[in-house]
Amino acid sequence: xxxxxxxTAVVTGASRGIGQYIAELFAAxxxxxxxxxxxxxxxxxxxxxxxxxxxxxxxxxxxNAVAITSDVSLEESCEELIAKSREAFGPVTVxxxxxxxxxxxxxETYPTSRWVxxxxxxxHAPFILSKLVLPDMKAAGQGAIVNISSGSAIGPGRGPxxxxxxxxxxxxxxxxxxxxxxTQGLAQEVAQYGNIAVSALSPSQVVPTAATxxxxxxxxxxxxxxxxxxxxxxxxxxxxxxxxxxxxxxxxYSQEILSEFGWMDGAKGRGVNLPGSGxxxx
Numbered sequence: 001x002x003x004x005x006x007x008t009a010v011v012t013g014a015s016r017g018i019g020q021y022i023a024e025l026f027a028a029x030x031x032x033x034x035x036x037x038x039x040x041x042x043x044x045x046x047x048x049x050x051x052x053x054x055x056x057x058x059x060x061x062x063x064n065a066v067a068i069t070s071d072v073s074l075e076e077s078c079e080e081l082i083a084k085s086r087e088a089f090g091p092v093t094v095x096x097x098x099x100x101x102x103x104x105x106x107x108e109t110y111p112t113s114r115w116v117x118x119x120x121x122x123x124h125a126p127f128i129l130s131k132l133v134l135p136d137m138k139a140a141g142q143g144a145i146v147n148i149s150s151g152s153a154i155g156p157g158r159g160p161x162x163x164x165x166x167x168x169x170x171x172x173x174x175x176x177x178x179x180x181x182x183t184q185g186l187a188q189e190v191a192q193y194g195n196i197a198v199s200a201l202s203p204s205q206v207v208p209t210a211a212t213x214x215x216x217x218x219x220x221x222x223x224x225x226x227x228x229x230x231x232x233x234x235x236x237x238x239x240x241x242x243x244x245x246x247x248x249x250x251x252x253y254s255q256e257i258l259s260e261f262g263w264m265d266g267a268k269g270r271g272v273n274l275p276g277s278g279x280x281x282x
Contacts, residue, residue, distance in 0.1 A: 002030025003241040008089040010081070010133070012072055012125070013099030015039040017209035018148060020054045021233035022096055027063030029237060032089035036070045036081055037099065064089075072099055072125035073117055082132040091136035094240050097126035097179075098148040104168030115171055122175035123182065130186060130198070143196040144240040145186070148232075149251070151202050153177040176202075180251045187249035197244035201235055203227050204255040231255060238263050 009026045013019035014035035027033045035054045042050045051067035058065040066088045070081040085092050101121045103114050130145050137143025152169055153176035180200045187198040205227035206217050218226045235254040238261055239247050250257070258264040 002028065003237060004094060005030030006032070007094055008032045008034065008085060008092045009094035009096065009240070010034045010036065010085050010092050010129070011096040011098060012036050012070075012129070013148075014054050015051045016048065016054075018203075018207055018229050018232045019096070019098040020057075021229040022098060022236045023054050023065065024057055024061070024063070025230075025233040025237055026094070026096075026240070027058040027065050028061060029241070031064075031094060033058060033063070033065040034068055034081075034085040034088060034092075035065055036068045036072070038069060038071055040067060040069050072129065073120035075124075075128050078125060078128045078132060082129065086136075091140055092133040093137050093140050093143045095129055095133050095143075095145045096148065096236060096240070097129060097145070099125065100148070100150075100172075100175075102169075102172040102175075105171075106168060107170045110171060118171050119175055119178075122172075123178045126179060127182060134190070134196075137190075137196050138193050141195055142244075143190075144244075145196075145198045146236050146239045147179050147183050147198075147200045148236075149180055149183075149200045149202045150176045151204075151253075153180050153202070183251060184249050191248060195244045197239065197242075197248040199239045199247050199250040199252065201232065201239060201257070202253050203232050204253040207232060227254065231258065234258060234263060 004026055009031040011019055011023040011026065011033060014023040015037035019037070023033050023035045035051050037051055039050045041052050051069065055065045055067045068081055068084050071077045082092060099121055101118045126147050150172065152173035155173060183198055183200040190196045190198060205225065207227050207229050209229065231254045235257050238257060239250065242261065255264065
């Protein structure tokens with residue numbers, strides 16, 4: 001029996017990167033996985049990856065998944081996504097809010113429309129989707145919401161600042177800080193229902209993906225400074241499957257939480273146990 005056997009999991013941003021790894025691992029652990037993003041087929045986006053590819057990988061490995069395109073910046077699209085998820089697999093008891101957006105633009109020239117859209121995806125969508133699936137979780141007597149955050153939620157601290165040229169990360173850090181506050185507030189609200197956990201998870205190091213390579217946060221998929229996305233997937237599985245009393249309200253880093261629960265052994269890919277807070281980039 002897998003750790004998520006028979007449960008329905010919705011993973012946003014599942015067309016590539018961390019979301020793809022999470023979706024594939026959850027399916028391997030027995031979940032019926034709804035993979036959602038805007039990119040259905042290869043070639044639909046400038047970055048490599050697609051929902052079709054993720055679902056194909058899951059099915060080849062013997063798992064169960066469907067691809068549902070959605071624009072989670074829109075409430076009506078979120079509502080349609082959850083309705084279709086229930087039609088496909090039944091009540092949703094696992095939600096991973098992984099989809100995120102940022103434009104690396106200094107604040108003084110950041111278009112307001114882009115700022116608002118980033119907040120819609122990074123903060124409003126997790127709120128809307130959580131609100132939609134909580135009735136399923138309460139009825140089932142179990143549930144897990146995992147919000148994918150970032151070390152950038154921790155600000156640069158009090159100056160003076162050595163890097164006078166730093167620019168472009170204000171939006172992302174601000175939205176992720178809001179997401180972490182939302183996480184703990186919601187965790188406090190759902191604690192009364194018993195076995196429902198709400199948590200936030202950041203990588204302990206920058207994760208090499210098509211996006212982080214594009215934005216030059218890492219040099220390549222094999223950059224030794226990076227953390228393999230398998231570690232984020234495994235940490236997400238931990239937060240989605242451990243008893244709620246042990247993880248509800250946790251705002252944590254991948255390698256630290258894996259080590260704390262004894263899950264680090266056997267994890268694929270790179271990774272070292274980093275003390276203290278996480279990195280300062282996306």
